[in-house]
Amino acid sequence: MKRDFVYIGELAQHVDEQVVLKGWLYQKRSSGKIKFLVLRDGTGYLQCIAFKKDVSEELFEQCDRLPLESSLTITGKVRADERAPGGYELSIVDLQVIHEAGEYPIQPKEHGVEFLFDNRHLYLRSRTPQAVLRIRNEVVQSCRDFFYERGFVLIDSPILTPAACEGTTTLFETPYFDTTAYLAQSGQLYLEPACMAFGKVYCFGPTFRAEKSKTRRHLTEFWMVEPEVAFMELPQLLELAEDFISYIVGRVLDRCAEPLKILERDTTSLERVKVPFPRITYDEAAKILMEPESQAKMKEAGAPLFENGSDFGALDETLLTERFDQPVMVTHWPAEIKSFYMQPDADDPTKALGVDVLAPEGYGEIIGGSQRVHDHDLLLERIKAHDLPVEAFQWYLDIRKYGSVPHSGFGMGIERCVTWLCGIPHLRETIPYPRQIHRLYP
Secondary structure (H helix, E strand, O other): OOOOOEOHHHHHHHOOOEEEEEEEEEEEEEEOOEEEEEEEOOOOEEEEEEEOOOOOHHHHHHHHHOOOOOEEEEEEEEEEOOOOHHHEEEEEEEEEEEEOOOOOOOOOOOOOHHHHHHOHHHHOOOHHHHHHHHHHHHHHHHHHHHHHHOOOEEOOOOOEEOOOOOOHHHOOEEEEOOEEEEEOOOOHHHHHHHHHHHOEEEEEEEEEOOOOOOOOOOOOEEEEEEEEEEOOOHHHHHHHHHHHHHHHHHHHHHHOHHHHHHOOOOOHHHHOOOOOOOEEEHHHHHHHHHOHHHHHHHHHHOOOOOOOOOOOOHHHHHHHHOOOOOOEEEEEEEHHHOOOOEOEEOOEEEEEEEEEEEEOOOOEEEEEEEEEOOOHHHHHHHHHHOOOOHHHHHHHHHOOOOOOOOEEEEEEEHHHHHHHHHOOOOHHHHOOOOOEOOEOOO
């Protein structure tokens, strides 16, 4: 595609040449007879310099008047300079204003979190959210590449569903003609029939949870990638999960050095992410959490004390990962606290063949998965035990009538993974427009 301008990201090919750039004024400053304009165009940032002796008086004075985020066309000569951000500078020859911005609300000063997220549509132009979302972009692409390279087929699961996947208390309900539909909590149930057709499948899309949670680990709308594989049992699922995570981490370290630098992310812990990951059972994890030292930390933090047989809280996950220097896999959970579709352990039916993968540094669960129940009668029994409508799951039960086989899968929340990789405190920073209990704007 022919263009009449070049991108900042292409300047290495145009050193000592005169080029035309188009972008937005990100920063500006003056120093006597020199004006400095920082231009951004989505591919990078470039310091553009107007020397008084080289430009018209009108252009020189205009540099001071330009409001931030005005859109510009700048013509100038490219110079290599190791001291400059990005390694290049531009000596301005000409400047044309495409649109002069109004007074920009986000200034180079401290703003409160609520202000920045009320103005998220503008805050996206700033360095920090751009760095985070570039890492998110790499994570998303590496997810797709990982499964494509391994022969998985992408299956687009529906967003509108007739029944719950994870439980009826966290559903968003919506009218659907003369009946009721729910926003999908997961694509898993629809992947299971597909894996019986294609063998290896995955879905990738938005999911919705109506949990009334205000913690830094929860959003009401988030994106999840979920593989499902026929003839796969728990041991092979663990290998798939650790290969997947290590692949993503490697891609981000290799291709996102600049965004990680902007975020001041210490990558030491990420560089330690290598297979195999440490693996412990729920019972082994419970012993750690019941130790006096762990219980004392819970009391000190004012958190509920862990009780054997209960699910993990955020602090519980943090205390567990303090014992390991990379992601840890917790398997063989109490069946009564896990979902109806998880396969019981043949040696101990009170345990489910499930796994949670906990990220280090206190970032908690990033993957949850399991081997699925493949016996029709057992699944029917579990559906009834969870007070779920059998008629709504008839199609799901059908899978177990026609050539049922053991199969397994997991789900990874993109935002939780990106939060960990970026080393930032809250999930809301990892999605362009976060949706929370109190936030539906912009």
